Amino acid sequence: MIKSNFGIGILKIKSIKNYNKIENITTENWIIKNCGKKVYEKIWEPLLISKYADKKSKISMAWLWGKINLRSSSSKLITECLGYMDGSFEVIIQNLEKYLIENGCKIKYNYEVKNIVELNSKWLLDGNTYDAILSTVAYPITKKIYKDYLSNEEIQKMDMVKYTAARTMIITSKKPFTSFYWLNNGDKNIPFGGIIEHTNMVSSSNYNGNNIIYISNYMFQNDKLFKLSKQELYKIYLPYLKKIADNFNSNDIIDYDVYDELYAQPVIETNYSDKILPFKLQRKGLYIATMPQIYPEDRGMNYAIKMGYEVADAIYKELEL
Numbered sequence: 001m002i003k004s005n006f007g008i009g010i011l012k013i014k015s016i017k018n019y020n021k022i023e024n025i026t027t028e029n030w031i032i033k034n035c036g037k038k039v040y041e042k043i044w045e046p047l048l049i050s051k052y053a054d055k056k057s058k059i060s061m062a063w064l065w066g067k068i069n070l071r072s073s074s075s076k077l078i079t080e081c082l083g084y085m086d087g088s089f090e091v092i093i094q095n096l097e098k099y100l101i102e103n104g105c106k107i108k109y110n111y112e113v114k115n116i117v118e119l120n121s122k123w124l125l126d127g128n129t130y131d132a133i134l135s136t137v138a139y140p141i142t143k144k145i146y147k148d149y150l151s152n153e154e155i156q157k158m159d160m161v162k163y164t165a166a167r168t169m170i171i172t173s174k175k176p177f178t179s180f181y182w183l184n185n186g187d188k189n190i191p192f193g194g195i196i197e198h199t200n201m202v203s204s205s206n207y208n209g210n211n212i213i214y215i216s217n218y219m220f221q222n223d224k225l226f227k228l229s230k231q232e233l234y235k236i237y238l239p240y241l242k243k244i245a246d247n248f249n250s251n252d253i254i255d256y257d258v259y260d261e262l263y264a265q266p267v268i269e270t271n272y273s274d275k276i277l278p279f280k281l282q283r284k285g286l287y288i289a290t291m292p293q294i295y296p297e298d299r300g301m302n303y304a305i306k307m308g309y310e311v312a313d314a315i316y317k318e319l320e321l
């Protein structure tokens with residue numbers, strides 16, 4: 001029964017042509033009404049918790065619509081295709097860096113932009129003047145950098161968007177953990193969201209025969225797990241890892257590490273389109289292109305690249321370059 005109601009729900013979501021009609025409804029309410037409480041509690045609620053923690057009841061149905069429609073669209077042209085690039089995104093970054101330098105761009109490494117100053121209709125940053133400034137960092141950081149030049153309306157919109165943080169544990173193991181590539185967690189008592197076993201998709205021969213296991217965990221910065229050391233976090237995860245994979249043996253673990261991101265995922269609440277800022281801000285020459293402006297698709301590397309092209313076009317047009 002749960003499976004058929006789940007399937008019917010997917011078909012219903014795919015039949016919705018325009019997300020505008022559902023952006024004022026929460027995912028929770030829509031799923032309970034259209035698929036029943038059991039489908040919500042067994043399938044969607046754990047997924048919402050794993051991405052949005054205690055904000056799970058606020059998430060717009062437009063967000064889920066974006067995920068389902070793009071991953072399963074019948075049109076080959078717009079279907080999202082998941083994949084892995086040999087050598088990782090590093091390959092793109094290195095080639096981009098090379099191209100930019102060869103074409104006269106200057107890149108500053110390990111440099112934190114703290115503020116900008118408007119001077120004679122130009123922008124002053126670190127002793128150089130520019131026609132335009134584009135921020136691609138999270139709203140709270142952009143707010144600090146642009147602080148004297150944002151309108152009240154722009155500040156209000158930035159303040160309306162909350163972010164979840166993320167702690168990602170990467171484990172290097174002598175043995176595979178499970179035979180699955182992607183395992184979403186449907187048990188609310190397990191303190192992490194999912195296990196992605198990279199070497200069940202990409203051969204372990206790329207990693208000296210070792211297995212790479214990625215444990216995702218989205219949470220708010222005030223979560224008690226966010227403050228723990230990597231050793232403390234590992235200790236908390238360990239009994240659950242053993243529970244999930246019967247033959248799991250901690251002696252097989254070669255190493256593990258934890259990577260934190262403060263602004264990992266904008267919380268896509270109802271009527272989210274009201275909160276989106278345009279690329280061009282009100283002050284001449286100021287631009288922003290960052291994760292919360294990607295909607296109704298869920299943020300991702302491909303959308304970041306697409307947005308890069310779009311904002312570059314907008315700047316070129318505005319400055320008549």
Ligand SMILES: Cc1cc2nc3c(=O)[nH]c(=O)nc-3n(C[C@H](O)[C@H](O)[C@H](O)COP(=O)(O)OP(=O)(O)OC[C@H]3O[C@@H](n4cnc5c(N)ncnc54)[C@H](O)[C@@H]3O)c2cc1C
Pocket residue numbers: 111112113114136137138141166168216261263264265289290291299300301302304
């Ligand atoms: C846990 C996790 C898993 C994900 N998994 C996937 C996935 O499987 N597939 C996928 O497509 N996407 C995934 N994403 C999303 C993807 O990482 C983002 O969509 C993408 O990185 C956004 O790119 P960006 O350039 O906008 O921002 P970012 O990649 O966040 O880059 C912003 C950069 O700005 C720098 N910065 C911040 N402040 C300053 C400052 N003041 N001065 C100078 N520099 C500064 C930061 O250090 C950072 O390097 C994942 C994200 C997370 C958090």
